Amino acid sequence: MATILNIETSTKNCSVSIAKDDELLCLVEEADEGYAHGEKLHQFIDWCAEGASISLKDLDAICVSKGPGSYTGLRIGVSSAKGLAYGLDIKMLSVNSLEVLVQSQINKGYDLIIPMIDARRMEVYTALFDGQGNPITATEAKVIDETSFEDLKGKKIVFVGDGAEKCEEVLAHLDANFVQTYPSAKYMGNLANAKFESNEFEDVAYFEPFYLKNFIALKKKTDK
Template sequence: MSIILNIETATKNCSVSIAKNGDVLASKELNNGNYSHAEKLHPFIQDVLNEASISIDEIDAVAVSKGPGSYTGLRIGVSATKGLCFSFDVPLIAIDTLKSLSMNANIDEGLIVPMIDARRMEVYSAIYDKNYNQVREIRAEIIDENSFEELLTDNKVYFLGDGSEKCKNIITHRNAIFIDEKFPSAKEMALLSFEKHKKNDIEDVAYFEPFYLKDFVAIPEKKKFK
């Protein structure tokens, strides 16, 4: 038996689930357009444990969405996960954020392109086939009218995630299909973390770091003029 706590904070969705052998027993999430992870994450963890009638010392592992995504969001999720793993001496499992996002697309043919907003016209994206096998590496890329043109010529391509919203008016090929209102969630992490746990595919808790893809760049505060 495998009881895993899953934590997703890579985007504006603050999401937690508790799963047994890959089946979600309870979940809670909030995506209100703001980054509420610092306030909501720990209460959400307690809520899902209570709903599933599971004590924190019964969990066998903690899984965290490793990125790419929001620098601050990832730091909060990974810090909470490390604290739990150290405190209860359980392994840490890292889940690719774009892989779990791709699992929101249930398709019979074509390709899946999950996208996470990286500001302006840039997104973090990867490409997966209908069986969620990765067929192109993760990239930070600026979207224009020629993006994914070679794929779209011969395939239906399903775009999803908060990064895809700003691409609808730019990628207008007839084979481009946009799946609305999908975002990385701890619910989609459940099966992925279970499979990794079975293989003992775990991280070094002390040295694990999120996958930022790009260096953090602080935005200077605007000067106030009287």
């Protein structure tokens, strides 16, 4: 019976949960426009442990959402997960952030579930999953326009994530619902427990976030 701490920081949502055999014991999360994950994450972890009435020493593993998503958010989440795994001498697991989004929409009668994490402008991180949450295509960074997903006409589709709403108008030619939301640690329990049972552990020393794209620092404009 595995007790697992789940950390999700790939978007504006700083989210922490504790699950035992994929049963949710406690969830603490907050979406912050300022990406204050560095200030809040460890406090949320402590609150979550208190809410679940366990000590961090009772954990069997830590699972972190590895990306794609916000460079800063992923770096904070993965660094915290690695530090706790080292400090507590427990296993570390990771899951794709898109798969976390998909969990909220499985078995709802859709032919396809298409998660979308905002990557600025009209670009999103995305992939195709069937209605039961099984992956069909690899994760990619995709620019969305009026011709996107034309080959999926006639399918019952749900687009889910913080990139869904901005794509609704240009994808009006599809039979689709658009669910604007963030990945949440609430939906990581089942994924984490499955990986724990199959011994899919990460090498803590060498593990890196799945950024998908290189980080580009933008210079701040100054008044002349």
